[in-house]
Amino acid sequence: MADYPPILQEYLDDFGFVTSREERVDFLIAIADEFQPVPESVATKPYDEAQRVIGCESEAFVWALDREDGTLDFYFDVLNPQGLSAMAMSAILDRSCSGAPLEQVAAVNGEFVFTFFGKDISMGKGRGLTELVNAVVYQARQRLKSAQI
Numbered sequence: 001m002a003d004y005p006p007i008l009q010e011y012l013d014d015f016g017f018v019t020s021r022e023e024r025v026d027f028l029i030a031i032a033d034e035f036q037p038v039p040e041s042v043a044t045k046p047y048d049e050a051q052r053v054i055g056c057e058s059e060a061f062v063w064a065l066d067r068e069d070g071t072l073d074f075y076f077d078v079l080n081p082q083g084l085s086a087m088a089m090s091a092i093l094d095r096s097c098s099g100a101p102l103e104q105v106a107a108v109n110g111e112f113v114f115t116f117f118g119k120d121i122s123m124g125k126g127r128g129l130t131e132l133v134n135a136v137v138y139q140a141r142q143r144l145k146s147a148q149i
Contacts, residue, residue, distance in 0.1 A: 005104045008096035008112075015115050024118060028088045035087035036094075038063060038075040047077065053135050056128035058083025060090065064139035072105070072143065073098045074136055085117060089129050092116070093136050105140035108133060 004012070018024045042063055043051065053060040059079035064072045074097055076090035097105045110130035114121070117129065 003104055003107055004112075005096045005100035005108075007100070008092070008108065011092055011096060012112060012115055021118070024116075028116065029084060031091050032084040032088040035076075035078070035091045037077040042075050043077070053128065053132050055131040056086060057124055058086035058128065060086045060128070060132050062090075062132065062135040062139070064136070064143075066143070067099065069099075070143075070147075071099050071102060072139060074139070076132075085121075085125055085129060086132060089113070089116070089132050093133065097136050097140075102140045102144050106137055106144055108137050110134050110137070 015024075015027070018027060038061070042065065043061070047061050051061040051063055053062055057080070060083070061077045061079075063075040065075070067073055074094050076094060078086045078090060080086070097108070110133040113126060113129045113133060117125070121129075
């Protein structure tokens with residue numbers, strides 16, 4: 001397995017103990033309840049379309065701001081109030097990727113979405129959540145690429 005950010009690996013390990021659909025749903029709802037939308041100091045509505053996660057049915061947006069230590073802070077918003085899955089994934093990505101080494105964030109594979117949401121999620125939801133992950137990974141890879149120039 002890839003060298004993921006440690007907090008993301010902890011989430012994945014925790015989900016390894018989930019044995020039922022009901023338990024999975026309860027766990028994800030609890031995570032979604034902790035979702036914090038982007039602060040106004042970072043972005044205000046209407047958001048720049050460049051920050052939109054293409055393919056996400058919940059109208060998710062992602063921002064990446066540079067930290068002095070060379071890592072990134074990630075911020076998210078989900079405009080659909082029913083977008084609990086996108087909120088949960090945003091909370092997981094914020095906690096696990098903000099401040100993590102860029103190499104670890106860049107190594108994240110969107111396939112882990114199915115560890116959290118199960119293999120039976122709809123194609124649309126799976127695509128949207130994977131694109132949310134890809135938006136974060138893209139920002140880390142862009143910063144790494146810029147550092148090499």
